[in-house]
Amino acid sequence: MNTFNQTPLSNQSLKITMQTQPPKQQDISINSNIKIEDDRTGMSLETLKRAFQDNLFxxxxxxxxxxxxxxxxxxxxxxVRDRLLHRFIKTSRTYQEQDVKVVSYLSAEFLMGRHLANNLLSLEMYDKMSQVVKDFDVDIEDLIEEEPDPGLGNGGLGRLAACFLDSLANLEMPAIGYGIRYEFGIFRQVLRDGWQGEVPDNWLMYGNPWEIARPEDTVEVGLGGHTEAHHDENGDYRVCWIPERKVKAIPYDTPVPGYKTNTANSLRLWKAEASQEFNFEAFNAGNYDRAVAEKMSSETISKVLYPNDNTPQGKELRLAQQYFFVAASLxxxxRIHLHKHPSLDNFCEKSAIQLNDTHPAVAVAELMRLLIDEHDIYWDKAWDITQKTLAYTNHTxxxxxxxxxxxxxxxKLLPRHLEIIYELNHRFLENVRVWFPDDDNLASQLSIIEEGGxxxxxxxxxxxxxSHAINGVAALHTSLLKKDTLKHFAKLWPEKFFNKTNGVTPRRWILMSNPKLAKLVTEKIGEDWLKDLDQMRGIEKYIDDPEFRQRWLAIKQENKAHLAAYIKKTRNIDVDVNSIFDVQVKRIHEYKRQHLAVLGIINLYNRIKQNPNTEVVPRTFIFGGKAAPGYFMAKxxxxxxxxxxxxxxxxPDVKGRIKVVFLPNFSVSLGQKIYPAADLSExxxxxxKEASGTGNMKFAMNGALTIGTLDGANIEIREEAGAENFFLFGLTAEEVYAKKSEGYDPMEYYQHNPxxxxxxNRIAKGHFSYGDEKLFKPIVDSLLYQDPYMLLADYQEYVDCQDRVSEAYQDREKWTKMSIINSARMGKFSSDRTIREYCKEIWGVEPMKIEIDAYSQ
Structure with missing residues (x-):
């Protein structure tokens, strides 16, 4: 039996070998302690060197x-992937053999971030592989930077889904994520004269080493066409959907490992291809465009995340996307269920399907169609299975x-599904009228079909x-869902509603993003905190230790210097690392109020212009985020x-005391540079308006203090960190509602606040637009005459609160203590806690330990 030579090679001899011939093999004797698998995927330094060398060659x-x-x-x-595949294959095999209940997370977005560093840390390979590549005169951090961010999401929705997959694997929960393999992501954001420009994000240009194509599991998805009704041999009413066209859905699997566990779950993404890619008759007739028309039309479905829906064609494509990945996933x-079971009668006992927002909501109609039309299950039984299987997370x-x-x-696109929706709506509303005979308005509010116009x-x-469960993603959000947005459903089914406050994974957002901070924490309290973030509270006992505080502050300064270098390199702006790094990075939207921060910056600028010698605590205001291509005001x-x-x-009057930076193309990898460097999180x-937020959690975990309103998860962050460690301003949700009910007039604030x-006025008169008074007129008019998100009502409290921030920052010892407390008390906001709650209260899923043979560990 042969195996590869395991003799360590010097840097020089390694390079000579590679330049002259492929790696040599050498016979070895078999003994009871050696298996060929030890060499193929072993973890010794010598074996890793040989594997790296082989893969290069x-x-x-x-x-x-x-x-x-x-x-x-x-x-x-x-x-790295070779060593991950043992876990991946064994995990899948174990789930099948043990016939466990599996969570299926359906989401239009999975903003995973780069895989390499995450997998190196999860498999405990980082240090060894650093040494291996060092022998090639390569820095492992340069290789990590070489990986493109997977273009599979846009903002918090996709990042949350990625955190949940991480936690499911970390907690050894059987799970699979389902989504779309977008070829070009949403877009790559560029700046052109200060405006957002959108160019394709060709993240798959050079391939993706982490995914595995599974063409043998390809399914077909129908679109359009018509339905035909008939009675079968038993006299039962049946409907057959005759699609106008069919699209192939080809799955690609990406392993998602748990941190220091043997579990590696799957993210299965679907690529769209034409069922008939090439029309040979049309080609021979000289109609070359028609010859490939079906291929182009079908593949469009998985090209871009969230195509602009300002046109009828864009709306149709969005709906086709949503149905495509839902239909393929179901x-x-x-198929997986029937491989193990004779029927679908117990489908809900083996599958828990979570709908991440409304994008996969068509799953309700599609699962009913599959059960009734394809598997001959009667309506009532199919409806019982559907409701017990599906659960819904609301995000707005x-x-x-x-x-x-x-x-x-x-x-037009889903004729059979519309029939099913009308039927289930009819049955549902009949029940509503029986349950609430005196409430005529309730049925119209609950109806799945919106009438009128x-x-x-x-x-x-x-x-x-x-669905059998409906959940919000923060305590306030869930409360407002029940009181307002979904109040009629809460009245009907109060037992269906749950709160599941969001969380983020500390592996990605502390260990990987802020390794020096992670090392300091581990040195003080051990490493178990990475799997139980509540243990981070153990660092509070060091808060009065001057050496600990100094090291904490030094790490923050190093992170700020690292970000400052990136800003200089990419934007050619010099920033002061001793200034307050005041950061707001998230999707650009009016309700998120990036322009409130801009008003505060202009106010600070005005103070300096009025008195250039005024005392100003230096600030670096950092923004990042994408606006939807069709969202003019955000742009x-x-x-x-x-x-x-x-x-x-x-x-020159500013003298560098204020700097404003917009970092284009905000992404997971850019976030990993920004969050650890932030002093203040906006x-x-x-x-x-904000359901939860997850950026607020990432900032706080990395020691940033928060300036914020009582919105989303801010409320719970403030409760955990302590009111004295949070900079609060602004109206409450109740006060916002009351002001709008009374008749809110933003002009009053403008007239009475000099x-x-x-x-x-500085914006309106063109000071920031070379005298062009029309450029920013839509923003000015919106603020003065509508102000739907009440910036002017909150303006003065925001400015006053920022003054308190400046005052607090001057006492660096106190600020550092507040920073430590914020990090220490963020245990609640680990996605591990969130997932435990989902598993126990909604999904009914239990952990399954994966056993790996010794040779593959």
Missing amino acids: YLQGKDSSNATLRDYYYALAYT QDLI LMPEALERWSVSLFG EKKVRMANLACVG LVIKLINSVAEVVNSD QVSTAG ELRNVI
Whole structure:
């Protein structure tokens, strides 16, 4: 039996070998202590060197004389993946053999971030692989930076889904994530004269070493067409859907490992391809466009996340995307179930399906269709299975953000599903009228079909009716869901409603993002905190230790220096690392109120212009985030930020005391640079508008203090950290509602606040637009005459609160103590805690330990 030579090679001899010939093999004798698998995927330094060398040569076709950083990255990625596959395959096999109940998380987004560093840490390979690549004169951090961010999400929704998959694996819970393999993500954001520009995010250009294509599990998804009704041989009414076209859904699996566990769950993403990719008859007739038309039309479905839906074609594509991944995923789950069981009668006992927002809500109708039409299950039984299987997470309080599809579009694309929705709505409303005979208005509010004007399918209502559990994602959010957004469903089914406050994974957002801080914490309290974040409270006992505080502060300064270097390199802006790093990075939206922070910056700038010698605590204001391509006001806010930056950063009166920076193309990897460097986290949304937020948690875990409103998870963060360690301002949700009910007039604030008036006037008179008074007029008019998110009502409290921040920052010892407390008390906001609650209260899923043979550990 042969195996690879395990003799350690010097740097010089290794390179000579690679330049002259492929790696040699050497015969060895078999004894009771050696298996060939030890060498193939062993974890000794010598074996890892050989594996890395082999992958560079055999997979990349390179040696050290002509290998690029990308070649080295792929060689390293495949070396790590080989060792991950033992866990991945054994995990899947164990779930099948043990016939466990599995969580299926359906989400339009999975913002996973880079895989390499996460997998190195999870498999405890980081130090050894650092040494291996060092022998090639390569720094492992350079290889980590070589990996593109997977373009599978946009913001908090996708990052939450990724954190949940991490926690499910960390807690050894049987689970699989289902979504779309977007070829170009949402877009790569570039700045052009301060405006957002969108270019394709071709993250798959060079392939993806972490995914495994599974063409043998391909399914077909129908679209369009018509239905035909008939009675079967038993006289039962049956309906057959005849789709106009079919699209192939090809799955790609990515392993998601737990931290220092043997569990490696799967993220299964679907790629769309045409059932008939090439029309040979059309080609021979000279109609070359028609020859590939079906291929192009089908593949469009998985091209881009959230195509612009400002056109009828865009709306149709969005609905097709949502149905595509839901239909493929449900077919896949049914196939897996029937491989082990004779029928679908116990499907709900073996599958828990979570609908992450309304994007996958069509699963209610699709699961019913599959059960009734494809598997001949009677309606009542199918409905019982559907409701017991599905659960729904709501992520918004704004009624306008709850998806609604026109009945005409829905019927055109999914005719059978519309029939099913009408039928289940009819049965549901009949029950409502029986349950509440004296409430005529209730049925219209609960109806899945919105009447009046253009009829629409209310996807949130469909999800609520078709699920056994409905949850919000923060205590306030869930309370407001029950009181307002979904109040009629809460009246009908109070037992269905749960709160599951969001969380984020400390492995990605502390260990990987802030390794020096993680090392300090581990040195003081051990390493168990990474799997039980409540243990972080153990560092509070060191809060009065001057040496500990100094080390904590030094780590923060190093992180700020690292971010400052990135800002200089990418934006050519010099920032003061001793200034307050005041950060707001998130999706750009009016309710998130990035422009409130801009008003505060202009106010500070005005104070300096009035008295250039005024005392100012230096600030670096850092923004980041993408605006939806069709969202004009959000894009105008980005332009305003950059225009203010251009003026403030170059004004000699400012003397560098204020700097404003917009970092384009905010992503997971950029967030990993920003969160550890932040001093102040801006969470300033209008109270009652933010469902939860997860950026607020990442900042606080890394020692940033929060300036924020009582909105979303801010409330719970403040409760955990202590009111004295949180900078609070602004109206409460109740006060916002009351002011709007009374008749809110933003002009009153403008007229009675001289500083605010000066800020608005400076924008209106073109000071930040080269005298162009029209450029920012939409923002000015919105603030003065509508102000739907009540910036002017909160303005003065925000400015006063920022003054308190400046005062507090001058006492660095006290600030550092507050920073330590914020990190120490964030245990509640680990996604591990959130997932434990889901598993116990909604999914009914138990952990399954994965046993790995000794040779593959």
